[in-house]
Amino acid sequence: MTGGYYSIEQVFHVKAGDFASAGEASSQIKKILKQLGIDSTLVRRVSIAAYEAEMNLVIHSVGGELKLKVTPQSIVVTAEDKGPGIPDIDLAMQEGYSTAPEIARELGFGAGMGLPNIKRCADRLNIQSKVGEGTLLEIYFDIKAR
Amino acid sequence: MxxxxxxxxxxxxxxxxxxxxxxxxxxxxxxxxxxxxxxxxxxxxxxxxxxxxxxxxxxxxxxVTDPLSSIERFRYRIALPAPTLYGQFKNVSDINVILAGLKNLGFDYVYEVARGADYVTAFVKQALKDPNRKRPIISSSCPAIVRLIQVRFPELIDNIVDVDSPMEITAQLARNEFCEKYGVKPEEVGVFFITPCAAKMTSIRNPVGRKESSVDGAISIQEIYGQLYNQISKLKREDVAQMASPFGVGWANSGGESLALGIDSYLAVDGIQNVIRVLEEIEDDKLTDLEYFEGLACPGGCVGGPLTVENGFVAKNRIRKLSEKAKGRPVSEDELHEVGQKISWRLDEKILPKPVMKLDDDIVEAMKKMETIKEIYESLPGLDCGSCGSPSCRTLAEDIVRGYASEMDCVFKLREKVKQLALEMIELSEKIPGGRKEKERQE
Missing domain, CATH: 3.30.70.20 (Alpha-Beta Plaits)
Structure with missing residues (x-):
């Protein structure tokens, strides 16, 4: 294969509490992946994870960035914010555990399935967080040769 | 092929x-x-x-649909009226009048597609009992939606129920019944669908999910409306046995199909843009606990089809009233078993994805094209005016990269270019000896 190191990146800014445009970044990501001809099952997994990550930024963070990076071998979705950070990552990874505020729950979010869902879709997951500094979530997907 | x-x-x-x-x-x-x-x-x-x-x-x-005269190719002709046809006429309170009218137009036999819909309902009810099927099960009845899924939602192809549409099932039932009753050969019989819809015509010529259609042609409701209206106004009442159940007739309206299934957790959506929005959510796993999805391309369902005559909202209300008077019963289990043996009701050909949105077969090439699209898109005005002939600035950028358009198709780009050329010309003209600057110097 030629151009093995070729990659493209796209960055989306996600505002905190902005439910009107929530979901737009992940739907853009889905469109890009479909145009790249990525296998539809993988597209589905990535877009579900990207959507959950985007909603986490909207609901929990002070705002941040959702980034898509594609190489011929892999897809990486990164969600990065500047706070408030997750005090106990193990607890946050548990199904049903949620710290979502009332406004998010009223809209039907905050079921405590976000991170577990992301984990279920991803091939690998890296999460780093420091209270008061922010969270970095890297979601990795392998593109299998067909 | x-x-x-x-x-x-x-x-x-x-x-x-x-x-x-x-x-x-x-x-x-x-x-x-x-x-x-x-x-x-x-x-x-x-x-x-x-x-x-x-x-x-x-x-x-x-x-493009078939003219009424095309039925003359066959010695015997059967009309399959879509339930939508019933809602097209004022002051008709008896479906039999419409069925009799069709016979007067030159058909030997009339079989209601609404009755075929009753069978589809019974088959889909069976499918719903199978816990191993992917949820939500998606209706296969709207051919435009099946094709939409092939093009834009290939991941949902396996959710489409493998029961064929009422039209295909009715065509087989009608042909069998007619041939048995009158002892004629199947090839002497032409079966024609009376259609509110362009996609049905396409699915007769080029079916998805089955090798060949059982229908010989499609005549649009608009094509026969005038002649049929004349027949109806003449008729009092004729001896035709209306067979479809109220539920079968109700299929003409959005939600009718789901209502017939008698389940709780369904979603019936009409209008193609609305259907796209919901399919996006199904694809993203946002609609959990959904059992059945009925998506219809036309506003209001088939009553809003592009080949109808009557206002879809008026027709919808008429269908509601007419369906209450429909005389048929739901399909019994014995009946279903018997029919299931006689006809091919399953979509047995694999429905294939049509990834036409894909930029290139090679991912690196696709990525390069994506980058170029982004660059071009950023240089465009972003007004989505459509003057270039592409629906949006984004699609123009894609078309340029795919080689179907050029940047100068954009009127704003063209204006910029003309302005730049004009400036260049002025500059050039000033360089000519005896030009404006030369004169100024002399004065």
């Missing part, structure tokens, strides 16, 4: 097209461009939903 693959009922009448932007803007698969002042349909992308037929103010988009 290639030719067959791209047969479309929806076509352009070049002489009537003015090259405006109405259709390119509304096409759900971005399948139309205006080039050289006329619309052009990209065959691989078109799903025959008929949206362009509805929005074209000049009637330049038409659905």
């Amino acid at each position: 290639k030719l067959k693959e791209y047969y479309h009922s929806v076509t352009l009448r070049r002489d009537k097209c003015r090259g405006c932007t109405n259709c390119i803007k509304r096409c759900p698969t971005e399948a139309i461009r205006v080039r050289d002042g006329k619309a052009r349909i990209i065959a691989e992308r078109c799903i025959d939903c008929g949206e362009c037929i509805r929005v074209c103010p000049y009637h330049a988009k038409v659905a």
